[in-house]
Amino acid sequence: NAGVTQTPKFQVLKTGQSMTLQCAQDMNHEYMSWYRQDPGMGLRLIHYSVGAGITDQGEVPNGYNVSRSTTEDFPLRLLSAAPSQTSVYFCASSISTGPSEAFFGQGTRLTVV
Amino acid sequence: AQSVTQPDIHITVSEGASLELRCNYSYGATPYLFWYVQSPGQGLQLLLKYFSGDTLVQGIKGFEAEFKRSQSSFNLRKPSVHWSDAAEYFCAVGAGGSNYKLTFGKGTLLTVNP
Numbered sequence: 001n002a003g004v005t006q007t008p009k010f011q012v013l014k015t016g017q018s019m020t021l022q023c024a025q026d027m028n029h030e031y032m033s034w035y036r037q038d039p040g041m042g043l044r045l046i047h048y049s050v051g052a053g054i055t056d057q058g059e060v061p062n063g064y065n066v067s068r069s070t071t072e073d074f075p076l077r078l079l080s081a082a083p084s085q086t087s088v089y090f091c092a093s094s095i096s097t098g099p100s101e102a103f104f105g106q107g108t109r110l111t112v113v
Numbered sequence: 114a115q116s117v118t119q120p121d122i123h124i125t126v127s128e129g130a131s132l133e134l135r136c137n138y139s140y141g142a143t144p145y146l147f148w149y150v151q152s153p154g155q156g157l158q159l160l161l162k163y164f165s166g167d168t169l170v171q172g173i174k175g176f177e178a179e180f181k182r183s184q185s186s187f188n189l190r191k192p193s194v195h196w197s198d199a200a201e202y203f204c205a206v207g208a209g210g211s212n213y214k215l216t217f218g219k220g221t222l223l224t225v226n227p
Contacts (some may be wrong), residue, residue, distance in 0.1 A: 031213035042217035099164035104157040
C-alpha cells in the first residue's frame, strides 16, 4: 500500500549540479503533478501530466524539466541547480480530473549551496 | 486565474476550544475546494473536499467546512481542538474541474496550548 513514493527524502546539491527527483505511484493514477513548498508561500505548481507522454507547465516551471514515459513514474529534473531552487518538493497523483482528490508523497527536501 | 487567500498566518487556541480557519478563493465558476493538513516534516493529508451539493461537508478528525458561494469562502471548523491538531493547514482550489492543478493558500499554522 505504498501510494506516492518520492526519492530521495533529502538532498544537498552544489550550484550548477544536475539531479532528478523521483516520483512513483502504484495506484494507476492518470494525473500527476509536482509542487514546490517555500516558507510563507504555500505550494506552487511546477509541472503536471495528464497521462503518459503528456506534460504541461504550471505556475513556476523555469529551471525544471519533466517527462512521463510510464503511468507510474513522473521524474522532475533540475538541469543546473540554483540556490533559488532550495525548497521542499511534493509529487501528487489523482485518478481522474473529476470529483476526486490528489494524493501527495512525503516530499523531498532539497538544499542548493 | 484562480487564487486562494488564508488571512491568518498563525492562530493559537487552547485545547478544547473551538476553531475556525478562514479561506477565501477567487474563481469564476464553481471550484473544487480542498483542505489539507501538514504535520511537521510530513506530506499533505486531505481533511475534506467540496465538489458540489451540500455546502456543509464533513471530513476526518472531526473537521467540517462550509462552502459559501456569496462570500467566496470555504472556512474550516472544529468544535473542540485537540493537542494533536497542531499543524499547518492549507486551503486549495482546483479550477476547471481539476484536482491536479491546484492553487494553494499560503497556509495557517495552528498552535494548541494545553
